[in-house]
Amino acid sequence: MLGKIDLDLIIIMSNIDNSILYDSVKGIQLEGEFEGSIITRCKDDNDSVIFSDNLKISNSEGIFITEGFKVGFELNYNKKVAFSRRIEAQWYEDFESIEYSILISEDIMQIYDEGQFSDAFPYTLNKLNTATLYLNDYQHEINHLEFFKEEMLRNPVALVGNGVIVADRVVIDERIDPVFYDCLIVGRDEDEELSVSFEPYMNVKKSLTDVKYIIILGIEELKL
Amino acid sequence: MILYENSEARLLNIIRWGNNPFKKFVCTSEIKEELDLVKSRDTLIKNIKSIVKQNNNFILPIIGDVGSGKTHLFWSLKNNLYYYNAFYISLESVYRKFFYNIYSEFLENLKIGPLKFVVNQLCENWGALERKYGFFHVVDIEKVKHAAFKQLSTKYSEIESETLIDAINGITTHQLDPYKKIEAERWILGKLMDAKELSILNLSHDLHKGKNAYIMLRLLIENSKLGTILFIDDFEKIISIAKPQDKTPEEVFDPSWLYGSEMSPNDVASDKIFTKILQLQRIKGLRIIITLKSIDSLDQIKRKYQEFDSELLSLIKEPLYLKDFSEDDIFEFYRNTMSTFYDVIECNEFTQTFENPYFPLNKLILKNIFDQTQGNPRAIIKILIKIFNELIDDEENLDLILKKYENLDN
Numbered sequence: 001m002l003g004k005i006d007l008d009l010i011i012i013m014s015n016i017d018n019s020i021l022y023d024s025v026k027g028i029q030l031e032g033e034f035e036g037s038i039i040t041r042c043k044d045d046n047d048s049v050i051f052s053d054n055l056k057i058s059n060s061e062g063i064f065i066t067e068g069f070k071v072g073f074e075l076n077y078n079k080k081v082a083f084s085r086r087i088e089a090q091w092y093e094d095f096e097s098i099e100y101s102i103l104i105s106e107d108i109m110q111i112y113d114e115g116q117f118s119d120a121f122p123y124t125l126n127k128l129n130t131a132t133l134y135l136n137d138y139q140h141e142i143n144h145l146e147f148f149k150e151e152m153l154r155n156p157v158a159l160v161g162n163g164v165i166v167a168d169r170v171v172i173d174e175r176i177d178p179v180f181y182d183c184l185i186v187g188r189d190e191d192e193e194l195s196v197s198f199e200p201y202m203n204v205k206k207s208l209t210d211v212k213y214i215i216i217l218g219i220e221e222l223k224l
Numbered sequence: 225m226i227l228y229e230n231s232e233a234r235l236l237n238i239i240r241w242g243n244n245p246f247k248k249f250v251c252t253s254e255i256k257e258e259l260d261l262v263k264s265r266d267t268l269i270k271n272i273k274s275i276v277k278q279n280n281n282f283i284l285p286i287i288g289d290v291g292s293g294k295t296h297l298f299w300s301l302k303n304n305l306y307y308y309n310a311f312y313i314s315l316e317s318v319y320r321k322f323f324y325n326i327y328s329e330f331l332e333n334l335k336i337g338p339l340k341f342v343v344n345q346l347c348e349n350w351g352a353l354e355r356k357y358g359f360f361h362v363v364d365i366e367k368v369k370h371a372a373f374k375q376l377s378t379k380y381s382e383i384e385s386e387t388l389i390d391a392i393n394g395i396t397t398h399q400l401d402p403y404k405k406i407e408a409e410r411w412i413l414g415k416l417m418d419a420k421e422l423s424i425l426n427l428s429h430d431l432h433k434g435k436n437a438y439i440m441l442r443l444l445i446e447n448s449k450l451g452t453i454l455f456i457d458d459f460e461k462i463i464s465i466a467k468p469q470d471k472t473p474e475e476v477f478d479p480s481w482l483y484g485s486e487m488s489p490n491d492v493a494s495d496k497i498f499t500k501i502l503q504l505q506r507i508k509g510l511r512i513i514i515t516l517k518s519i520d521s522l523d524q525i526k527r528k529y530q531e532f533d534s535e536l537l538s539l540i541k542e543p544l545y546l547k548d549f550s551e552d553d554i555f556e557f558y559r560n561t562m563s564t565f566y567d568v569i570e571c572n573e574f575t576q577t578f579e580n581p582y583f584p585l586n587k588l589i590l591k592n593i594f595d596q597t598q599g600n601p602r603a604i605i606k607i608l609i610k611i612f613n614e615l616i617d618d619e620e621n622l623d624l625i626l627k628k629y630e631n632l633d634n
Contacts, residue, residue: 036358037355037358037359038358039359051357051358051359051360052357052358053355053357053358054358067357068357069356069357069360109355113353113355113361123402124402155360166359184359217360219362222356222357222360222362223356223362223364
């Protein structure tokens with residue numbers, strides 16, 4: 001019961017502050033140029049996500065992103081490989097290829113920032129190149145959780161259920177379940193409304209939840 | 225079975241076991257004073273609080289005789305202005321390594337939590353929290369250092385580049401490089417470091433050397449959310465270094481024989497410290513309270529300002545005076561001290577027990593002490609210590625002691 005109340009509070013708080021720029025399900029489409037921390041989820045087979053600090057929506061021309069960072073999977077010699085790629089400038093003329101774009105409030109981002117300088121965990125591992133930690137796929141399953149058991153990795157992006165998680169770090173606990181720290185969660189509630197929340201930590205039980213993938217972003221690729 | 229208890233005898237016994245309620249007549253910066261000032265000094269505290277609230281930079285002189293309670297005033301201010309970082313220095317103790325010693329005192333009062341917060345804020349101001357693609361914090365230490373140097377070299381143009389670079393390296397390494405954090409924290413805390421440790425951190429000097437402590441002090445105070453109050457006790461030391469108080473005609477040795485008549489080593493030392501005080505005054509948000517023994521000292525200091533930097537003269541506020549005790553104050557002070565003593569010996573009920581509220585002394589003795597000392601707090605405490613010591617050491621009859629001090633004039 002308490003958990004439900006907390007969740008409701010988070011959703012109410014989030015909805016006041018965040019701006020849904022485009023939502024294909026609810027038919028929301030705000031025309032204009034937007035700046036801030038924007039998550040765009042693509043409608044493709046690989047559940048790609050684009051992170052950007054700007055986005056332009058034009059009814060006639062579509063969605064335009066410059067200096068974005070796209071994360072997802074691609075097939076490479078019949079193997080699924082995680083990628084993260086800088087988008088210099090891209091028009092998504094066909095709105096059909098985007099599921100939603102959401103601008104996260106500065107208040108939430110500031111809370112997210114506070115976790116960034118935590119000196120409690122100085123020895124967090126940075127991956128140089130973007131790589132898959134876990135992929136739940138019938139044909140191309142990848143699971144490196146056991147290998148990273150009791151380690152802490154920086155910059156994970158995950159798709160759990162229909163929610164996107166962007167976290168500062170992820171720890172693989174002794175039961176080989178991932179625990180995300182300082183995470184932003186974007187997803188849809190029971191009424192298909194988009195919502196954003198910040199959680200100091202989030203325990204994800206693989207056996208109980210629908211974890212689709214966990215990608216660890218490469219620090220060198222972020223620097224590009 | 226005890227049917228009734230003789231509280232007076234019990235208190236006297238406790239005192240005779242060696243418990244003197246009046247233990248010290250000199251207040252120090254090291255031992256916290258819990259006893260508040262007497263009521264007649266409330267106005268002084270109110271005036272100081274109002275000046276502190278209304279001004280960010282000033283020098284406020286407090287003038288009071290020897291033993292009037294100037295150091296005790298510091299503790300009272302610290303308690304009253306608890307939301308400021310108030311710290312104490314005596315010019316005598318920080319004569320050498322001036323900025324380093326002040327920095328150490330400042331940090332000791334600030335504590336590690338707020339220190340880390342300020343250092344974190346500095347890095348944020350220098351762009352360390354820049355979000356790549358709207359989300360990701362990709363720390364580029366070199367970029368942050370470059371931005372920091374650009375900001376600070378314009379703001380503190382009078383400071384040497386090497387000093388600024390050391391401060392920037394120390395702070396950014398502490399915040400952004402987890403593998404060198406522990407060493408960088410030692411540097412920030414002012415520990416002595418050898419050349420190897422410094423070279424790991426890419427630093428030239430630790431905070432003992434040059435102006436490193438000054439720039440760190442300035443950065444921390446100017447970026448601290450808490451206001452800062454520096455209480456400098458015995459400020460006239462700055463004059464006495466130059467002009468020794470001893471005016472005996474006998475001439476044993478005059479430094480001018482060696483160094484020429486214009487600048488003796490004492491003059492040079494005095495000027496050096498004075499120049500450093502002027503530099504402290506340039507720190508935005510640093511409120512300085514100084515204590516002096518006389519108005520003459522203040523006039524001399526003002527003349528010195530005129531000579532060095534007349535612009536800063538305007539920052540010196542009108543002096544406030546710490547007056548000696550009034551007659552009522554001695555009664556209040558005695559009762560408050562006894563009440564604190566009862567707390568310590570866990571006999572709080574004694575505050576209400578005695579018919580004579582000044583037991584084991586009486587009002588007449590306190591009045592006599594006041595007349596004898598003309599209300600000087602230190603002199604009053606000295607006599608009270610003496611009386612209670614007589615009670616402890618000699619185990620004299622209380623009545624005899626009381627009689628002796630009731631006729632104190634004789």
